[in-house]
Amino acid sequence: MSGAYAVLHDPQGLLDAELPLDRAPHEALVTAVLAWNDPDLAPSDYEQIALQLTGHARAVAADVQRLAAALPKSDGRGALAEVVLRETESRLAAPLKGTAQCVQHRARLVRSLYTRLDRLTEPAPATT
Template sequence: MSDTHTVLHDPNGLIEADLPLDRAPHEALVTAVLAWKDPDLAPRDYEQIALQLTGHARAVAADVHRLAAALPKSDGRGALTEVILREANGRLAAPLQGTACCAQDRARLVQALYTRLDRLTEPAPAAT
């Protein structure tokens, strides 16, 4: 019996671009994590939650980046999006810690990225 597998090379993330985000369960997780007052979880549990939120934040950030790149240069939403994405990249580069604070920071990041994603999917504001 032999194991076979195919190695997928997708440096531009085009395969992921066609997959919809699994938004509802992650938004529920964000809501729950941000509602914590004095949680008493083991550090490994905080790490797992932060890891889950980190992976989802990266997926949302990729969608935000893709939408921003498609905006016309005259659309002001692009400049703000670049600032938000730079901040997100910096926060995602920070090492995970087994703390409630770390998990809540990642939850706030997912929340901010979804806010930006929603703004990018709205019709462009009319020029005055």
């Protein structure tokens, strides 16, 4: 049957846990969304962009969680990651709206998660 597809339900994100993130196109989307001044899109277009950013935020959050969990308890980066992850869950729980503001909030969330991910992949700071 051509054109048919199946929707896969994977609430724990187990299927893509080992796949690398496709970062460049999502960063470009975040940059474009945050540069908006007064876009004139249909509410359904805003919702689709917000859904794309939401899905990617969840994938980045899973990577942040995995990296933070692997850190020693004495590494403060793990505690900071937990704060960001709690904030992420709170913000992702908010319902999507067909507005530019909603999309921009999701874009800021993705940017914040990438910042935290980058900090987790840097070498641990030297202790004195």
